[in-house]
Amino acid sequence: MKTLSRIYNFLVFAFLYAPIVVMVVYSFNGIKSRSVFSGFSLQWYQELFRDSVIMKSLYTSLLLAVLSAIIATVIGTAAAIGINATKGLRKKMYLAVNSIPMVNPEIVTAVSLMILFVFVISKFNSLEMGFGTLLISHVTFCIPYVILEVLPKIKGMDSNVYNAALDLGCPPAKAMLKVVLPQIKPGIVTGLIMAFTLSLDDFIISYFNSGSNVQTLSVTIFSMTKKPYSPKINALSTLLFTAILILLLIINLRQDKSKTAKKKGAKAK
Numbered sequence: 001m002k003t004l005s006r007i008y009n010f011l012v013f014a015f016l017y018a019p020i021v022v023m024v025v026y027s028f029n030g031i032k033s034r035s036v037f038s039g040f041s042l043q044w045y046q047e048l049f050r051d052s053v054i055m056k057s058l059y060t061s062l063l064l065a066v067l068s069a070i071i072a073t074v075i076g077t078a079a080a081i082g083i084n085a086t087k088g089l090r091k092k093m094y095l096a097v098n099s100i101p102m103v104n105p106e107i108v109t110a111v112s113l114m115i116l117f118v119f120v121i122s123k124f125n126s127l128e129m130g131f132g133t134l135l136i137s138h139v140t141f142c143i144p145y146v147i148l149e150v151l152p153k154i155k156g157m158d159s160n161v162y163n164a165a166l167d168l169g170c171p172p173a174k175a176m177l178k179v180v181l182p183q184i185k186p187g188i189v190t191g192l193i194m195a196f197t198l199s200l201d202d203f204i205i206s207y208f209n210s211g212s213n214v215q216t217l218s219v220t221i222f223s224m225t226k227k228p229y230s231p232k233i234n235a236l237s238t239l240l241f242t243a244i245l246i247l248l249l250i251i252n253l254r255q256d257k258s259k260t261a262k263k264k265g266a267k268a269k
Contacts, residue, residue: 023234023237023241024238025037027044027045027234027237029231029234032229032230034229044230044231044234044235047232048235053220054220054232056215057216060131060214060215060216060217061217064131064199064216065199068142068196069192069193069195070192071139072138072139072142072145072146073146073188073192073195075139075143076142076146076149076150076195077146077150077181077188077191079098079143080147081154081176083151084151084154084155098144098147101140101141101143102144102145102148106141109140109205110137110204110207110208111208113137113140113205117133128213129209130210130211133209133210134211134216137205137209138199138202141205145191145195146194146195147191148191149187149190150184150187150191151187153184153188154184154187157183157184161179161183162175165179186257189254190254193247193250193254194251197244200217200240200243200244201240202218203218203219203222207222217240221233221237
């Protein structure tokens with residue numbers, strides 16, 4: 001039975017990752033072919049970094065991901081602290097509202113945000129779709145994920161520590177910065193990385209809310225697929241896959257360390 005289970009798992013993972021392996025291999029192909037591998041070459045990576053359109057889109061995506069991750073982490077952390085302070089039905093309502101953007105189809109979120117921006121722009125003619133609308137959109141869909149990462153850390157924190165700091169004369173704001181935030185730091189960092197990853201990986205929301213003057217990397221890749229095939233897509237996708245994989249590994253390692261620290265703390269008590 002174990003052998004059959006291992007074979008089944010192997011086939012499932014092979015089916016999932018075989019296309020990615022093929023993509024990575026052919027990103028180093030010396031010729032422009034999707035079926036014949038002529039030999040190892042960095043030609044397509046060199047052409048990729050010479051492409052000004054792709055480099056501009058990459059800069060836009062990285063800047064967008066960094067800014068949206070930072071803003072979403074600040075707002076999400078504050079929201080998580082506020083949600084944790086509420087009780088009863090109100091708390092359940094907040095958690096339910098927070099879950100809606102995650103279970104809601106992304107196309108619905110993208111179109112609804114686009115309609116909102118178009119409505120606002122129609123009222124203020126000086127505004128237009130661009131980097132600002134992209135940033136607001138990415139912050140909006142990243143916040144719920146940050147809240148879900150930070151909230152468990154707040155729940156696991158001993159609230160008496162914060163109260164003790166207040167009793168000792170520490171102002172609430174300083175107690176929050178010096179006592180609460182250091183204890184929930186692992187959740188904040190994980191939420192930050194998660195928001196960065198989600199923003200960098202997003203396509204649908206960016207496609208509907210980017211306007212004509214700004215394009216993220218995912219939108220640029222999509223536009224490249226409409227043209228004759230270029231192996232630069234393989235090279236670009238390989239780099240994106242590697243970056244996302246590294247970030248996910250960092251998140252998992254941080255979560256494992258956090259769990260190990262909790263177990264050690266529990267044993268010490």
